[in-house]
Every structure is written in structure tokens, then in C-alpha cells.
Amino acid sequence: xxxxxxxxLEYWExxxxxxKDRLLNAxxxxxxxxxxxxxxxxxxxxxxxxxxxxxxxxxxxxxxxDKVLSKHDQISVxxxxxxxxxxxxxxxxxxxxxxxxxxxxxxxxxAKQALMQQVRRAEKELIFAEFKDRVGDIVSGTVxxxxxxxxxxxxxxxxxxxxxxxxxxxxEYQIGERIRCYVKDVEQTPRGPEIILSRADxxxxxxxxxxxxxxxxxxxxxxxxxxxxxxxRTKLAVYSRDSKVDPxxxxxxxxxxxxxxxxxxxxxxxxxxxxxxxxxxxxxxxxLAPARLKTFQLDEVNRRVYIRCAADQLSLAIGKRGQxxxxxxxxxxxxxxxxxxADVVSGFANKVEHAVQEFAGIPGISPDxxxxxxxxxxxxxxxxxxxxxxxxQAIPEIGDAAGxxxxxxRGELARRNAGGNGTPA
Numbered sequence: 001x002x003x004x005x006x007x008x009l010e011y012w013e014x015x016x017x018x019x020k021d022r023l024l025n026a027x028x029x030x031x032x033x034x035x036x037x038x039x040x041x042x043x044x045x046x047x048x049x050x051x052x053x054x055x056x057x058x059x060x061x062x063x064x065x066d067k068v069l070s071k072h073d074q075i076s077v078x079x080x081x082x083x084x085x086x087x088x089x090x091x092x093x094x095x096x097x098x099x100x101x102x103x104x105x106x107x108x109x110x111a112k113q114a115l116m117q118q119v120r121r122a123e124k125e126l127i128f129a130e131f132k133d134r135v136g137d138i139v140s141g142t143v144x145x146x147x148x149x150x151x152x153x154x155x156x157x158x159x160x161x162x163x164x165x166x167x168x169x170x171x172e173y174q175i176g177e178r179i180r181c182y183v184k185d186v187e188q189t190p191r192g193p194e195i196i197l198s199r200a201d202x203x204x205x206x207x208x209x210x211x212x213x214x215x216x217x218x219x220x221x222x223x224x225x226x227x228x229x230x231x232x233r234t235k236l237a238v239y240s241r242d243s244k245v246d247p248x249x250x251x252x253x254x255x256x257x258x259x260x261x262x263x264x265x266x267x268x269x270x271x272x273x274x275x276x277x278x279x280x281x282x283x284x285x286x287x288l289a290p291a292r293l294k295t296f297q298l299d300e301v302n303r304r305v306y307i308r309c310a311a312d313q314l315s316l317a318i319g320k321r322g323q324x325x326x327x328x329x330x331x332x333x334x335x336x337x338x339x340x341x342a343d344v345v346s347g348f349a350n351k352v353e354h355a356v357q358e359f360a361g362i363p364g365i366s367p368d369x370x371x372x373x374x375x376x377x378x379x380x381x382x383x384x385x386x387x388x389x390x391x392x393q394a395i396p397e398i399g400d401a402a403g404x405x406x407x408x409x410r411g412e413l414a415r416r417n418a419g420g421n422g423t424p425a
Contacts, residue, residue, distance in 0.1 A: 009024065018122040023119075026117070032046065032047045044060060044061040045060045046059050047059075058097065059096065061094070062093070062094060064080045064092040064093070064094060065077075080092070080094050080096075123157075127186070131183065131195050134183050137207075138183070139160075139180070139183055139197070140180050141160060141178070141197070143173045144175070146175075149167070150164055151167065153181065153197060155195070160181075160196070161194055161196060167199065168200050168230040168231040169231050171199065180199075182199065182203055182207055183196075200231075202227065202234070203226075205262070205271070208262045209262060212253075213251050215251075216251070219241070220240065220245055220250075221239065221251070222239045222276075223236060223237070224237040224238065224239050224276040226331065229323060229327065231267070231269055232269060232323065233270045233324075234266075234272065235272045235287060236272065237275075237287070238251055239275070239276040247276075248274075272327075274287050274289075281298070283332060284328060284334065284336065288317050288325070291317035292309065293308070293309045295307070295308045303334050305334050305335070305336050305337070306339070307337065307338045308338075308339055309338060317338050321378065322376055322391075335396075337375065356370045358370075359373055362408050362409065363411075364405070364407070364408030365409075369397070372397035381409050381413055382413065384406060385410045389403060
């Protein structure tokens, strides 16, 4: 047992970087508890472990007495002298070995428990020490297991957690699969430090660009803003400090190789690289490209911009489920309203009214909310049923009613499907 015990200590020291002395002290404390249980209420009991041989011995301090009244506290003069104290006399205090028979088996059980507790505690401390300065880095890990919808990844020495909220909704992970993630945080939990990873955070995309595009890493190109809908689309606004460097071209790379590498890592998520401009109109026009816009009207006080475009450009500018406009709002910080040109307003107005009436005909959706949804780019019940709740809540005219509207849309879809052919009965 002794040789095995020492081998375990050396293994943990090499494998986890936990000092052998620290493990030894933890085990000694556990063995002391075991000795108290095996020996009984001995006076000033202590346990010693020989760091070379691994021998475990228990010692107690006893008072030398002519007549022993308590064997746990006293020892006779004769026994004290026989135990190696030839000058012992009444009233002296001597330390005697009191290792009980069979103590090795009990000690082994306690030592194992203490060792594992200490290793877990030390691992958690090492996690915090190593990763507290690595927040913002990208790491590679192997999918180890799933805890409900959360993913636990093996990073080598440590395990990390990718919560469901940090997963990309379009991605499915398999046990044993190796993936790259962004270190979002190191949280202190009741169970100790926990590494929080993310693949959905916009900073993950930004970090990929920093690694792939040397001009961003060295500061030649600034990333002014980023907005992302994980799994679907990202918009990145870039600006070059050097007039000779094209920021968009540098990010795209020769034959598009740089951005292709990033898109491949993002599982074909669409990435728009936009030239940043201090001029709001120019910047928003760049962000909404390739849609061709006609006129801009800025409301500086409320930070709103009203845009008119040709009817055939409207859906392109708004994007699927309002995605293009929504990401442009996030990246620019301005609320955007896009309308068709005046010469096609009447025809467009009929389509708008039809869409408003369709939404208003759904139980739980008021006419005001129906109009707000259509103005925000939602043109069908399917669009509303699939929208991200946070995006819907961001529309001022909707706010806290967002959850009820989504539930109403999903209920309507369920009724239509139940009625057959996916159309109203």
C-alpha cells in the first residue's frame, strides 16, 4: 500500500501540477480523523507519513504516572522506559507510538477520500488561475457529454461548459467531435470556478477575424462594430487607418480565402463585411447593400432614419424575417424604417393592409400590434412564429407583448396544420 500510495501522489503532482507536499498534508489531516476513530480519545494525537517510505504511524502524548488511571492520557513509568524513554519519571510528558493493528486498511480508505477531495479542490483553483486571464481567447475542445441542452467539453486538463444559450441554434454536436469555442467567462459557482464557452457570441466571430486577418491583429484595420444572429448572418463594420489598405479586401483575402476559412468555421453562416463611414447615410447604405436605396431622412433627436427605395428592392433591404434591417440597426445604433417610393405606395399599401389584416385576424394579436409587425418586416405567420424573442421585444410598439404575439402565431400555425394543407380552414 505504501509504494502504491506514493506513486499516486507522484502521479497527481506530474499530471495536475499539484505539489506533493500539499497532497501529503491533506492526507495527514484525513488520517488524523481515521486515527481518532481507531485509537480513541488519545491526548494530542498526531499522524506522521514518511515521505520516502510511505509508512503511516500514529502518535499520542501521554503523562508518565505511577498508577495509570486513564490509558488514553497516561502511561506507567515502566512502560515509558521500555518505549524508549530510559529517564522517564512521574510527571513527564512523552510521545508514544499508538498505531493500532489494522490501521493501514482504515487509513487507506480515508487517504483515498481526502486525496480525491484535495485534487478536485486544487483542480478548481488551477482552472481559475489558468483561465482568468484567457477570457477572450479561442480554445479547442472535445465534446465529452451533454447535460440537458448544455455541452460539456474536454479541454485536456480541465472540463468546460457551453450553456444552451451560447450554442448556435443551427449546429448539432456529436460526442467525440472536436470544436473551437470562445472563452466567454470564468464564473465562480457553488461548485467552484467554471469555464464558460460560447460559439454564439459575436466576439467569437471577431476573434476569428483577428486570428485570420493580420491587419486587424496589428491595428491597421479597426473593427468598428459587429452584429450577429448566430447560425444565420453576421455584419462586420471595418475601417482602415492606412488609406492604402482596403479594409474589406484585406478581410476577404486573396480569392476570398480569409473569409472562406471563417465561414467554414461558422458552418456556412453568412458574413457581411461592410466599410465603416462616419457619415450615417453612407454607413447605413453600405450595411443594407446590395439593396439600392433612393432617399434618406434622418431624425437626429430620436436617432431614427427613414428610407425610401424601389418596390423591387424593399424585400432585399428588409431581409428574411427583417434580418437585414435588424442587424443594420444593431451595427449602426439607429432605428430604421424602410418604405417604397411614392409612385408605388398605393399598390404596396394594399399589400401592407392585407398583411395587417392577416395578423389582426389571429386571436391574441391586436390591429396596432399587427401594423407594428408588418412595419418591422414580418409578412407571414411563419416569420413571426420563428422570430427571436429579444429582437421582437426591441420593437418599441411591441415590447413586453412579444411573448404573447409569438405564442399567438404558433397557435395559429398549429390550427392551420390541424385543419390540413397548412391553410386556414
